[in-house]
Structures are given as structure tokens and as C-alpha cells.
Amino acid sequence: MENQHTNRPLRVLIAKVGLDGHDRGAKVIATSLRDAGMEVIYTGLRQTPEMVVEAALQEDVDAIGVSILSGAHMTVFPRIIGLMKANKMDDVLLTGGGIIPEADRLALEAMGVGQLFPPGTSSTAIADYIRDWTSKNRSF
Secondary structure, eight states: OBOTTTSSBOEEEEEEBTTOOOOHHHHHHHHHHHHTTOEEEEOOSSBOHHHHHHHHHHHTOSEEEEEEOSSOHHHHHHHHHHHHHHTTOTTSEEEEEESOOHHHHHHHHHHTOOOEEOTTOOHHHHHHHHHHHHHHHOOO
């Protein structure tokens, strides 16, 4: 799916942050988004929030997706959103998925994190969300 404003595919960075070594879901999502017409940059395991934001800046992405199963979501997402704000990345979507309790999900969304997807969410729903969010919020 092309970016409506630049005639290039939407660019999405998929990252695994911290010591969480379970990357099957991230790879499945990365492949699904690629199959949906997006350009996907997969950072691999054991990234820091700083590494994720730096890669997103270098790759000029439209969205960042973080897969997290380690329970560190209340540390990782606020750090990434803070770094994104410091780098004026206000029109880049930060989304993700994993094992995130409802109360934490709501708190993260209140901080500016986009929709967070639980295990079992269809890849079509995730791709649709990224497309919809970027078409409404991304400035070029």
C-alpha cells in the first residue's frame, strides 16, 4: 500500500526491545505487513529504545511497531515515545503488541502510544490500523 502523499510504500520498523528473545510473532507481523504492500525494516532482537528511534529516523519510517512479551512495556514504550517527541517525530505512529494488561494498555495510549494489539490479532487488522492512522496523521 503506497503512502498517499509520497507515492512510496508505507515504511514500518518492527522491533524487539530488551531481553525478550521470542521473535516469532514479530517476524510473522513483519512478513504480513510486507505482504500487505508495506516496506518493513526488522531490527532483530535485543534493541534498546535509543536504537529503535535512531533506526526509525535513519529509515524515515511512517510507523514503529514494537513486539514485547517480557513485561517491560511500561518502561519501553514511555522511553520510546519520549525519544520520539525529543526528535520531533510527532507524526510517526508508535504501535505494538504483546502481553499487555488492559490498565497498562490504556495508560500507554494516554501517553501517546497508538493501539496495542494482543496475541491472536489478525495481521489484516494491524495493517489496516497502520494505513488508517498514517493517512490521517502523517504530515509530509
